[in-house]
Amino acid sequence: MSMPPTSAAVPRRVLGTVSTTAYRRLVRPAAWRLDAERAHHGTVTAVDLMGRSALTRGLLAAGGAAVPRGEPVELLGLRFAHRIGLAAGMDKDGRGVPGWGALGFGHVELGTVTARPQPGNPRPRLVRLTSSGAVINRMGFNNEGVEALATRLRADRAAGRVRLPVGVSIGKSKVTPVEEATEDYLASVRALEGLADYLAVNVSSPNTPGLRSLQDAGPLAELLTAVVGAADVPVLVKVAPDLTAPALEQAVGVAVDAGVRGVIATNTTLSRDGVDPRDRAVAQAEGGGLSGAPLTLRAREVVGQVRRLTDLPIIGVGGVMTGADAAALVDAGADLVQLYTGLVYAGPGLVADAVAATSGARWG
Template sequence: MLFDRLLRPAMYRLSHNDPEVVHERTVRALSTLSGLPPALAGLQRLYRVDSPATVLGLRFPNRVGLAAGMDKDGRALTAWPALGFGFVEVGTVTRLPQPGNPRPRLFQLTETDAIINRMGFNNAGAEALAQRLATSGTPSVPLGISIGKSKAAALEDAVADYQASLRTLHPYAGYFAVNVSSPNTPGLRALQDRGALAELLAELRTTSADLAHRAGRAPTPLLVKVAPDLTDEALGELLDVCTEHGVAGVIATNTTLSREGLAAADSRLAEETGGLSGRPLADRSREVVRFVHRHTGGELPIIGVGGILGPREAELMFEAGASLLQLYTGFALHGPGLVKRVNRALAGL
């Protein structure tokens, strides 16, 4: 394919083989394109696939979304639908702006079709995102906003930290993703424990309901993003808490700390700390989706994400119980043609 053979190698050569520079330049270019309606119209003719679905009470033009992490600060919101995405999730955003972890913090595993990242929620903060959305507007597709804990906030202050982001961004979100599963913020995954998660979700749900009542509309759906590294017992407890507190859905999964499945040529990167995404995550993410679907009796909508690098992985994720899918690593490594191929495959199911 043209992207794999020509465009991606050229992008890496021009960026001195630094994946984060490639990422930044891609988002910057798409941000520029967002202000060029004729260019967006041309992209839409190439990549758009209409296969409407209603999930979470929201109308999606198709079931394939952009996962959080690609456009943390919502800089290219008009471009993503033009590339074929049926919804966009920005963030993860934190109450406080933060630079993230020191570079290098993003590593491409070419032979494995994977990425290791330890970005650390680098973002401009919830206020900056709210100002951008107030000025530029939301995209033409449903907008998810992933919220996480500021690194500077102590774990005992996490609830107030999440609440502040939710209040600031509430007018703009089609849904909120509560990220308690990133491996790159110290202590964050402890919020997946029953007691901590119950407290967090209870307060966020109360806050969301109060804001919705004041605005005269239905509460914004809250989803929880889970780690693939949980045991079945821990995942079952987490899902029970989600059900008890009226969570609208689950995003499965975040990146993994496992290093299983790396190609020999990429083994030198196995010692890099951070979360692994891409092909090695596919089987485990699908297992988690299947577990969530079974444990909740199919009553809890699932956004399946992890290791989707082609139509077959997408079909299997859908068959495991996902209602919607998200792409990140597959899109980053193989370009927008993947979005179209996956959408066509799902439309044919």
């Protein structure tokens, strides 16, 4: 880190540590008695409810989970209270925007949402690898469709409940042929007009057949040029951690030429490198994208590669399990950092820890 955390952030780090300990001892054991996907949906429902309750917001503040004091960041024409946000995949349908703010996030990325409602892949499709600090998912963009998300976000904005930047990750509907992907994405762009603060084009999930082929130069150029031309907000592209260095360089070059305003690095990985030996048999047997601690170093590496290729803003995602992991992504070149799997293992106290660790870093 180039600078230590500000003194105002230190109490939040202490509170975050207390909150994390309580989560691991009390909340996580109960939640993990449930199927992983049921626990996931229960979490989103709880966040939705707490975000609409003044009493709950007060209790969160007393427990150290209120908005942490970090260094504000000006990026993409937006002001972020600090660097730490929620990654796409946690709140696909935009149910908990006020609650995520109450838990201390500086921004939230909803989705991935598709133009058409879809159930996703057959269950079970979400697996914890507890010894590895990891999760495998093959959800397949299960969501209620972009119109449902747009309706919720419109209502939250009208009621004044949106108090942080909100991005929306858009993907291809499974039933849409890859050759018709551009129009499918554009349907989502049109539905979200005036509602999102930025759009993230997801072409890197491993769980929709053919989707990653859209990272190839020709299809990617067509798609991004069309989305950038149609969008009323900054457009970012999300890249996979499994791209080779030449493929990543090509994808970033295409994105820059298309007028994309930023890069999100990374998504889940098909690799099983770094999995604890106790989880290896399950990891090899379960298909889908791996997230969590085994992705920590690879995500950091990809962020560094992207930073060497472009001056565009970068959102770093992948394997952020501690505040130190968040700080390392910033030092590698990320301007913002997003959390997902780390929340499963550390709980909401991770937000305060990550804010404290990244306050005053690189762009502070």
